[in-house]
Amino acid sequence: MRQAGETLVDEPIAGAMPQTDHGRWLVLNPVSGTADHADRVRELAEERGFRVEETERAGHATELARAAAADGATLIAVAGGDGTVHEVIDGLDRADAFDRTTLVPVPVGTANIVATNLGIGSVEQAFEVVETGARRRIDVGVADGKPFAMSCIAGLIADASINTSDDSKERFGSFAFVVEGLREMADFDGLHVDLTAVSNGEERRWSGEAVCVLVGNLRRFAKEGGQADVEDGHFEVVVIEQMPTVEMVAEAIAQRVLGESTENVFHVRASQLEIRAGDDESIDFSLDGEPYATSRLSLHTRPLALRVCVGPDYDPSPFDA
Numbered sequence: 001m002r003q004a005g006e007t008l009v010d011e012p013i014a015g016a017m018p019q020t021d022h023g024r025w026l027v028l029n030p031v032s033g034t035a036d037h038a039d040r041v042r043e044l045a046e047e048r049g050f051r052v053e054e055t056e057r058a059g060h061a062t063e064l065a066r067a068a069a070a071d072g073a074t075l076i077a078v079a080g081g082d083g084t085v086h087e088v089i090d091g092l093d094r095a096d097a098f099d100r101t102t103l104v105p106v107p108v109g110t111a112n113i114v115a116t117n118l119g120i121g122s123v124e125q126a127f128e129v130v131e132t133g134a135r136r137r138i139d140v141g142v143a144d145g146k147p148f149a150m151s152c153i154a155g156l157i158a159d160a161s162i163n164t165s166d167d168s169k170e171r172f173g174s175f176a177f178v179v180e181g182l183r184e185m186a187d188f189d190g191l192h193v194d195l196t197a198v199s200n201g202e203e204r205r206w207s208g209e210a211v212c213v214l215v216g217n218l219r220r221f222a223k224e225g226g227q228a229d230v231e232d233g234h235f236e237v238v239v240i241e242q243m244p245t246v247e248m249v250a251e252a253i254a255q256r257v258l259g260e261s262t263e264n265v266f267h268v269r270a271s272q273l274e275i276r277a278g279d280d281e282s283i284d285f286s287l288d289g290e291p292y293a294t295s296r297l298s299l300h301t302r303p304l305a306l307r308v309c310v311g312p313d314y315d316p317s318p319f320d321a
């Protein structure tokens with residue numbers, strides 16, 4: 001449910017962009033994905049008036065985003081994968097620049113989940129939407145003060161994109177990487193977790209042994225996956241309960257993917273969330289792929305905080321009939 005004061009800002013659009021961008025920066029990670037994109041991206045960006053800065057090491061994209069904000073950039077393109085986008089969002093947040101900078105992901109990474117969910121499928125399309133696409137504001141997740149765009153996940157999960165087979169993707173949809181993770185480590189003991197979620201003012205709790213905890217912002221884990229509603233001020237939270245065998249977990253997940261609810265999958269939409277380790281040991285989280293370990297994590301959404309360019313396939317209300 002959208003609340004009063006959180007209405008969409010669907011900013012204009014075709015043709016208007018070059019006049020409204022006071023400075024265009026492009027942060028280029030030359031080693032993302034297959035690392036063969038730098039020349040092409042640089043050429044397209046320079047033709048369109050971007051100042052291009054290449055990253056030289058991990059964390060550098062955060063510094064470059066801060067420099068772009070300090071320079072007064074109103075448009076920042078990010079040629080990289082989800083890790084680079086995450087770093088740039090961190091830099092914009094540190095510069096307190098969400099309100100004056102629009103981000104556009106240029107997908108040259110491995111998974112490119114942020115770009116895909118914003119409806120941007122290729123390098124060429126990214127530059128196209130800069131000129132003619134819609135601009136919108138989307139929710140940002142915050143975990144212990146750290147911003148994230150895509151997801152915050154913990155537990156037994158295989159690398160989200162790389163290790164997941166096509167067969168598994170077909171059967172288990174957006175949970176395929178959990179099933180692959182289970183197969184890799186069949187003796188996993190589970191995470192002992194106490195979780196409190198606030199949804200529309202109501203508190204919901206879950207305690208127990210979990211296979212994994214999946215908190216999606218731009219990324220959707222429940223049901224068939226796909227693009228999340230990233231303008232609703234809520235995370236979609238999925239907890240998969242530990243079960244005696246890998247097969248049972250896989251079966252529970254398959255049923256869930258097929259739309260049948262099961263007792264072993266807890267699913268809630270939440271604007272605030274606290275995840276505590278039941279045994280006070282720290283839990284290894286992944287914030288958009290960035291590792292973060294703690295025994296108590298507080299999360300909330302910043303509704304409609306980040307300005308982005310979106311492609312034609314982006315749907316602001318993906319679950320409306």
Ligand SMILES: Nc1ncnc2c1ncn2[C@@H]1O[C@H](COP(=O)(O)OP(=O)(O)OP(=O)(O)O)[C@@H](O)[C@H]1O
Nearest residue numbers: 032033055056058080081082083084109110111112
């Ligand atoms: N010049 C560089 N040399 C080495 N590593 C770099 C350099 N510049 C950035 N990095 C690091 O490269 C890592 C990978 O980048 P990125 O996430 O963009 O690509 P990816 O992993 O291929 O894609 P995805 O995250 O979409 O799967 C990031 O962690 C970033 O910090």
